[in-house]
Amino acid sequence: MTRVEHKGPLRERQGVNKSPRPFHHLSSFHLPSSVDQWPNFPPKAEWRSREEGLGFERMIKGSLQRPHTPKMxxxxxxxxxxxxxxxxxxxxxxxxxxxxxxxxxxxxxxxxxxxxxxxxxxxxxxxxxxxxxxxxxxxxxxxxxxxxxxxxxxxxxxxxxxxxxxxxxxxxxxxxxxxxxxxxxxxxxxxxxxxxxxxxxxxxxxxxxxxxxxxxxxxxxxxxxxxxxxxxxxxxxxxxxxxxxxxxxxxxxxxxxxxxxxxxLAPPHRSGDQAQAVDLPLPERTGGMSELLDWIRARLDQPLALSDLAEAANVSPRTLARRFHSALGMTPIQWITNQRIRLAQHLLETTEDPISEIARTAGLGGPGNLRQQLVRTTGLSPRDYRRRFGRSGHGIDLASEVERRRSPARPPYGVAEPGS
CATH class of the missing domain: 3.40.50.880 (Class I glutamine amidotransferase (GATase) domain)
Structure with missing residues (x-):
């Protein structure tokens, strides 16, 4: 294969002043640890050959895809x-x-x-x-x-x-x-x-x-x-x-x-505003508050009014509201909203479902309400929350970042896209 001497920006960045060298000599080439340190990739017209250019790109992407270990x-x-x-x-x-x-x-x-x-x-x-x-x-x-x-x-x-x-x-x-x-x-x-x-x-x-x-x-x-x-x-x-x-x-x-x-062997979340001491003991699981909470969790995607909860618990709405606040330190509606937000967070972390579908499954209506509730509780939009905590989170997909940098038409990170 005939080698073509490269005289463009790539040659200057590599500091090559003598005869051109094949890309396999770049095995000791220092790869920056941050995406922001990468220079713009040379256009395809400046590659010495199609095969070597693709090999160089594969080498860079392979290095970028190495697991990133965040600071302890x-x-x-x-x-x-x-x-x-x-x-x-x-x-x-x-x-x-x-x-x-x-x-x-x-x-x-x-x-x-x-x-x-x-x-x-x-x-x-x-x-x-x-x-x-x-x-x-x-x-x-x-x-x-x-x-x-x-x-x-x-x-x-x-x-x-x-x-x-x-x-x-x-x-x-x-x-x-x-x-x-x-x-x-x-x-x-x-x-x-x-x-x-x-x-x-x-x-x-x-x-x-x-x-x-x-x-x-x-x-x-x-x-x-x-x-x-x-x-x-x-x-x-x-x-x-x-x-x-x-x-x-x-x-x-x-x-x-x-x-x-x-x-x-602990409950995953107890609100900080919950009372330090509960005047009434929590009811036993059979026929008590715990059973009602399980009933609510199974129906978060449905409209739930205080009267529905009172009917399920076989008590008056006033009695239910009093027991709820005594046991959990909040109203039934506040507790349901918290459960819906936590379900939405879990779905954003563990699935690739569309945001609109997650909002419906969690009982939050549409993407607008999901975004409002999530920003209020975490300071992050649904898309940013998924990027940070999702299965592909805890670090940007650097190979995708390479593609983004080569496509300037895409919006940069930190700029909200419609529906986020």
Whole structure:
């Protein structure tokens, strides 16, 4: 085969100044790690031959299709003296499962968490119930963490945090880290001023002291947890498990969360606005509330009015609304809407069904309402949500990105297309 010397842009990019070389000599050619670093591909007219040009293109696409391993999400758990063993163990267990790549058998390209225990001074830290934990990291670990958990004592109001800790928390927040305060850890975070004007969840035993020390904080002693941008507060106890699963859901979608919840034998989602204490016990499964909830889930694609639910439960609408709010902390319509959104999220993550079909199956009517509800709860349109959390998500299909760059008529990423 006759070789034609190439004098176009491709030759200049490769830095070839001598005689032309066949493409198999490019085996050590450095491939950029980001799509944005790729130059425009040469037009076909500049290929030395059709066979070698196609071979070069296959080489590039093959490299781009290699699995992309995202950066590990670092969860730093700040251990303080007398901290609750339970509240320390839950984030370590939930996020540690992802570090072990054991959550629902997810593929290795999925983003993962890594947990790092830290303290003011590394070493043996006495926590609750006579237990001591050897903590390997100091406060410097907070400077690189993506999520910071502050876990403090059970019921006593903690002393003023040292200036070094306040500074480390302020710096973590200012660079965009998610800061999570649990139980009396809320009091420590309040000392930084980051909770002023915010609605925060608090354990009932600490609420009065928290209001007295920090009157600018809106203390909510009746709810499980709150999330205000990248500031998260939690009342503590088993609500920490609900909070951790909610964080996984926000980061990786409902399907991954359900897999982790199944391994933990935990419900996949309990709303942060749910009451800390329920006045009436949940009814038994046979003939009670759980049976009604299953009945509703099986009919999410159908119109459901309060009267329909009351008839199915064989109670009055008023009684049903009271029981619903007592048990779940919300109205029946709010709960149904949440279930429909979660079903739509699951379908977007696991199927290639059209968005209009998913909206119908989830009982949300049309694409417009689905988009409105999803943007309200996740900040993403259905198309962006599928791109981020779907089976082909967690990274752009780079081979498709190559084709997109060669077709300038297509809209760039970040520009919404009709129906998205």
């Amino acid at each position: 999400h670092v969860v730093a758990v700040l251990v303080t003296p007398a901290a609750s063993v339970l509240e320390l163990a839950i984030p370590a267990e939930v996020f540690g499962r992802f570090a072990d790549r054991s959550a629902q058998g997810q593929e290795k390209s999925r983003p993962r968490y890594v947990v790092r225990m830290c303290a003011m001074q590394p070493g043996l830290i006495p926590v609750s119930h006579g237990v001591s934990i050897r903590v390997p990291h100091g406060l410097d670990e907070l400077s690189s963490a993506d999520t910071v958990f502050i876990v403090s004592g059970n019921h006593d109001y903690p002393p003023e945090p040292p200036p070094a800790l306040v500074k480390a928390l302020e710096q973590a927040h200012s660079r965009g880290a998610r800061v999570v305060a649990v139980r009396s850890g809320v009091c420590i975070l309040a000392a930084t001023g980051l909770l002023d004007g915010r609605r925060v969840a608090s354990n009932a035993d600490l609420a009065d002291n928290l209001r007295q020390h920090h009157p600018a904080v809106h203390v909510m002693p009746s709810i499980l947890y709150t999330a205000d941008e990248n500031i998260v507060t939690c009342a503590g106890g088993t609500a920490v498990l609900d909070l951790c699963l909610d964080i996984v859901r926000r980061d990786h979608g409902v399907t991954v969360t359900h897999g982790a919840a199944r391994q933990l």
